[in-house]
Amino acid sequence: MNPAGNEKIDQIFNAIYKEAEKRRNEFKEAAVPKIHIGMATCGIASGALETQKAFEEALDEYHIDARIHTVGCLGHCYAEPVVVIDHPDSGFPPIFYHEVNAGKAKMLVKLFLKEGDPRFEHVYGAMEENDLLPWVMEFTRFNREKRVVMEKCGYIDPEDIYDYIGEGGYSTFVKALKLSPDEIITEVQNSGLRGRGGAGFPTGKKWELAKNAGEQEKIVICNADEGDPGAYMDRTILESNPHQVIEGMAICAYAVGAKKAIIYVRAEYPLAVTIVTKAIRQATERGLLGKSVLGSAFDLEIDVFRGSGAFVCGEETALIRSIEGYRGMPRHRPPYPVQKGLWNMPTVINNVKTLASVPPILDHGAEWYREIGTQNTPGTAIFSVVGNVVHAGLVEIPMGVSLRTLIFDICGGIPNNKKFKAVQIGGPSGGCLNEDFLDTPIDFDSLTEAGAMMGSGGMVVMDEDTCMVEVSRYFLDFTQNESCGKCTFCRIGTYHLLKILKRLTRGEGEDGDIELLETLSKDIKAGSLCGLGKTAPNPVLTSIKYFREEYQAHIYEKRCPALMCRPMIAFYFDLDLCARGCDACATCCPVEAVFTTSNRKKGVDQELCVKCGECMVACPPEYDAVRKVSPPHLVPHIEKPPEKKKEG
């Protein structure tokens, strides 16, 4: 790059930055309260739109001048809708409120904004250190995290490019434009960044291969086809901070010599599609994308392609077929996409998290990034921790943290005093690990060694009431459905695995089934082309390995030890505990299977019962009379009185 060109780039960018800075200072210094509302899909699903409306109405009603700032997601899904209120005149620091519904919003406007009482009983914590309220960084859910990719998520408005630029956004891209492509690639290689899509291929290496793949035009694809049911970090990043991903893509495109880039995002994520499209438009309008970016010789056009929902399209060659307009079936590699990809052009495909990691790496330097995480896997990992866990949500931690720290310290452990049973990592391609693995450090290599995998970063925590056979059946149901049908072992093999597992959960298992599942699984792994088939049997294999006795109980005793497989359980009421005349269970039963005995207690008509467990929830805790047993024939017989005729 010539110095004159660099000067021009700086000049153009500085003008944009000045505007962003002006807007940021204006907002920060305005002497009015600011209300930040988390508005990603999870927030909206929990009612953030109603909360916003309630704030607006209440501010109107009490004639209060305040700014509402819609931000992305902080990752604290258990607390949604999340609102941070910054009320400088009150003398309190910015306060984090959780589960703010419309009623709470109105109350906060009246009592906090108008009268200055922050309502301590509703305060979750303060966003800054202070003497009045506990600081959120004193909580393990906050302070054990290390945010690199999600640093700005939840603090900036994803629909306003100036919010991102004001916080230092795009300055790394400007820095990168002044470096040579080789310098960028070397820096990324030195950082040790590995692809966050699951396989963990070194990103710098991939870029280098693409760059050296000849003189022809290259393509960069951002893979946001997050198909794992239970992982949603890619969506959250795109919805909360799309510009960081775009900046990473732009740096990648400049480094490998691409003029065209595509974000492949699932059509099931309408909000992410809208926000990303808007972000691209804003960046193009300001000259950060498009023809001769910031006055340099570099051109870049970014398009959004909406994936139509096929799990296998997360595999790179299938994703390419899908963009080309065909059934998304993977093909044999080599040639790898970096040699021959979309429309036969060298193509770099990186995950959302990988690309979003690039700007912080170039900004702080490879050394800084290397210090986070472990030797072999530097950096952070983002997990969506869901299932039977207290503080569910997105967690970004340095690689190498143990599962125990993640599940018990950060996410608060298992609710309702239940015992931890297993954790399923990596979605349908991953494995179930039992408590022996709680001290395993989280990184690509140690998880693969344990039989699970990093995969998408979906993490489902299961308590003692979860049946591992049923969970395997669930995942197989998913992969069987999503198998593209190309390889016979995957197409027919998963079908038979599923058939056997279904039999087991119905109590029709036979001697030899476990061995058959194991052989079949190994054959599917060996006989499939792509990652889907190669990993589909993982949930079965790991659950047999670590929970074999559960499979045996299903087959030989026709019993589900976790009392989850519905054909193998039965409900009844303990008549010593059941309260005479109470109707709580009977009124909530969806199939009217609950009857009243001759002494006005309750019984279950086993013929009618669908085993939904609603009566168990409805039974008042002071009686706690509903019992579950497996196998079902253990249910005590309770006489059903003859039906009274409804006459007169």
Added chain:
Amino acid sequence: MNDELTPEEKEALTHVASKLESFEKQRGNLIPILQMVQETLAYLPTQAIKIVSEHLEIFESEVYGVATFYNQFRFHPPGKHPIKVCLGTACHVRGGDIILENFERKLDIHAGETTADREFSIEKVACVGCCALAPVAIIDETVHGHMAPSKVEGLLLRIEIEKQMEERAKIKDESGR
């Protein structure tokens, strides 16, 4: 499959035909076109598949092959109140299948089908992204978290009551005039 289109759908189909002109005749446009058709018609009727295949000059079977490969595309018209039951991992662990079963039992249709009066349709969806609210169901556009079998009945009853109230208001309006 019922091939008859309603008058509204016929009109929407002509709309589709005119919108097609803005798409270049490239194979890469097939999926964006199908998405556009579904956004206009809410599903892909055979008639629409035919015009798409004519526009891109590829076989109908090829279009159908691609459309059926992806979960997004529907071949039956959805009900007036589409019900989507989340069967993502978190919802499954917390009993999402029980919720689905309750909807199926109450409406007497299976997932992927529409009731005869076209009022309701049930769909299974993978993760809608609010795992902390599991189990989740979406009716119309509203997300209902922490679902329970008794809530299923309540929600359907509410829609039924709202419908009756609307009808009554309509009758009142007409008689008042």
